[in-house]
Amino acid sequence: MSERYDVVIVGGGIGGLMCAYGLSESDPKLRVLLLERGRDIDKRICPIVSKKTKTCLKCDPCAIMEGMAGAGAFSDGKYIISTEYGGWLPDLFDNDLVMRYILKADEILMKFGADKDAYEPSIALKKECLKYDLHMQSAKVKHLGTDANYLTMSKLIEHLKNKVEIVTSAKMTDVDIKTNTVTYIKDHKEESVQASSIVLALGRAGASDFKAWAKKNDLALVNNQVDIGVRVELPYEIWEDFSKVIYEPKIKYATRGYHDTVRMFCFNERGQVVTENTDGILTVNGHAYKDETKKSKNSNFALLSTTNFTSPFNEPIEYAKSVASLANKISGGSVIVQRLGDLRNGKRTDEKRLKESSVIPTLDAVPGDLSLCMPKRQLDNIIETLDALSQVAPGTNNYDTLLYGVECKYYSARPEATDFMITGTSGIYALGDGAGFTRSLSQAGASGLMVASKIVKGVIQ
Ligand SMILES: Cc1cc2nc3c(=O)[nH]c(=O)nc-3n(C[C@H](O)[C@H](O)[C@H](O)COP(=O)(O)OP(=O)(O)OC[C@H]3O[C@@H](n4cnc5c(N)ncnc54)[C@H](O)[C@@H]3O)c2cc1C
Numbered sequence: 001m002s003e004r005y006d007v008v009i010v011g012g013g014i015g016g017l018m019c020a021y022g023l024s025e026s027d028p029k030l031r032v033l034l035l036e037r038g039r040d041i042d043k044r045i046c047p048i049v050s051k052k053t054k055t056c057l058k059c060d061p062c063a064i065m066e067g068m069a070g071a072g073a074f075s076d077g078k079y080i081i082s083t084e085y086g087g088w089l090p091d092l093f094d095n096d097l098v099m100r101y102i103l104k105a106d107e108i109l110m111k112f113g114a115d116k117d118a119y120e121p122s123i124a125l126k127k128e129c130l131k132y133d134l135h136m137q138s139a140k141v142k143h144l145g146t147d148a149n150y151l152t153m154s155k156l157i158e159h160l161k162n163k164v165e166i167v168t169s170a171k172m173t174d175v176d177i178k179t180n181t182v183t184y185i186k187d188h189k190e191e192s193v194q195a196s197s198i199v200l201a202l203g204r205a206g207a208s209d210f211k212a213w214a215k216k217n218d219l220a221l222v223n224n225q226v227d228i229g230v231r232v233e234l235p236y237e238i239w240e241d242f243s244k245v246i247y248e249p250k251i252k253y254a255t256r257g258y259h260d261t262v263r264m265f266c267f268n269e270r271g272q273v274v275t276e277n278t279d280g281i282l283t284v285n286g287h288a289y290k291d292e293t294k295k296s297k298n299s300n301f302a303l304l305s306t307t308n309f310t311s312p313f314n315e316p317i318e319y320a321k322s323v324a325s326l327a328n329k330i331s332g333g334s335v336i337v338q339r340l341g342d343l344r345n346g347k348r349t350d351e352k353r354l355k356e357s358s359v360i361p362t363l364d365a366v367p368g369d370l371s372l373c374m375p376k377r378q379l380d381n382i383i384e385t386l387d388a389l390s391q392v393a394p395g396t397n398n399y400d401t402l403l404y405g406v407e408c409k410y411y412s413a414r415p416e417a418t419d420f421m422i423t424g425t426s427g428i429y430a431l432g433d434g435a436g437f438t439r440s441l442s443q444a445g446a447s448g449l450m451v452a453s454k455i456v457k458g459v460i461q
Pocket residue numbers: 010011012013014015016035036037038065066067068069070071072073074075076077078079080086170171172173201202203204205206209276285286287431432433434438439440441442444445
């Protein structure tokens with residue numbers, strides 16, 4: 001007989017952790033188990049970060065994406081206090097309700113040491129952008145910093161260890177929707193547990209498994225958009241007028257060439273470009289430390305072009321993975337870096353050309369040619385947007401601006417659900433990035449608290 005719990009949460013990212021916190025605070029008597037396939041937060045050591053290797057060894061689990069505190073553990077910790085972006089919760093719930101939960105999650109993080117200060121939006125900068133048809137989103141945002149964010153999450157996890165049962169290195173392999181039984185592998189042994197409520201908080205690392213599981217159980221899914229592009233790295237002075245005021249410029253631009261939307265986001269002032277391993281495919285991302293000694297001379301941001309597939313092809317995640325895999329292939333299992341000027345001139349950036357660059361790369365990527373692996377449409381969109389951005393931050397489109405590829409954000413397919421409970425199940429909930437509801441720390445955290453409220457009180461209020 002499987003052991004019984006009131007609630008089993010799968011996934012120890014911010015969504016799963018906030019759900020565990022909400023449950024334990026509302027009803028301390030509940031028996032809650034949290035399963036996480038990665039390691040505990042202090043045992044998450046990426047061999048690239050610890051300088052044991054220069055190339056990704058495709059560890060299973062990946063220390064960057066998987067483990068307690070989830071994909072956000074080493075993130076820059078930009079906490080968006082707004083419903084304007086960061087996920088699709090406002091499409092499903094009243095805006096004020098979502099905002100209340102974002103603030104609740106923020107309060108919890110502050111209890112465990114997160115910063116109280118936030119950057120306010122700037123009307124003046126927004127107006128300046130509008131002159132050039134650049135649409136800057138304006139939200140209040142906190143910058144916790146990679147180091148401070150890690151400490152906050154560690155304290156939250158320590159607190160939860162006394163409230164709920166946490167099992168790490170435990171990979172969920174199946175959930176039986178008829179018996180609400182969760183099967184997982186721990187130390188090469190298959191175990192199973194039953195629960196009245198099961199919460200799937202799998203993050204992007206678990207998105208493919210979630211999709212396969214939903215398909216196997218005939219559960220309806222709706223695909224989300226896919227964003228493909230590059231990570232841009234340039235001297236920090238270029239965007240300083242923005243970052244000093246609002247920390248993170250998030251700007252949308254509709255390209256003239258294809259009428260596609262390109263988004264500038266995930267800005268990291270004086271940060272580092274990093275690799276990310278999703279399902280064995282290497283992509284790029286960025287982060288920034290708060291500690292002055294760890295800051296670089298460069299800022300970086302994502303510049304991604306959005307595509308919505310409809311018919312006959314509607315596999316956005318597979319599409320993004322193929323593009324990223326091609327970049328991995330031609331770089332010998334790594335990611336590519338190219339100077340914008342070389343790209344424009346149809347030249348590969350090689351070791352010699354990269355050494356001539358005035359922008360020193362913060363990631364040891366393979367110098368190469370992005371036009372050999374990225375679709376023309378996305379590449380044209382990116383170059384056009386860099387030119388547009390240069391009108392408000394001159395120098396953005398300099399010859400030596402570095403482009404790392406491929407960066408992609410594919411958002412998990414979203415299940416049909418009511419208050420996060422998956423249609424066709426009884427008490428199986430999906431939340432956060434893995435279920436395609438969110439794409440940020442704040443909305444993923446909010447979704448965790450919302451599910452906790454639904455389980456304990458029967459309503460999200
Ligand atoms: C480098 C980087 C920087 C980022 N920076 C920011 C930022 O500054 N601001 C921001 O708002 N967002 C940022 N994000 C996005 C943010 O981290 C995510 O939106 C957030 O972590 C989503 O939370 P989640 O709980 O839904 O999923 P995750 O944090 O991904 O957690 C899911 C967890 O589930 C586990 N899991 C998956 N499958 C299984 C299974 N079968 N069995 C057991 N466990 C499983 C995974 O190992 C993982 O630990 C960043 C992401 C990355 C990768």
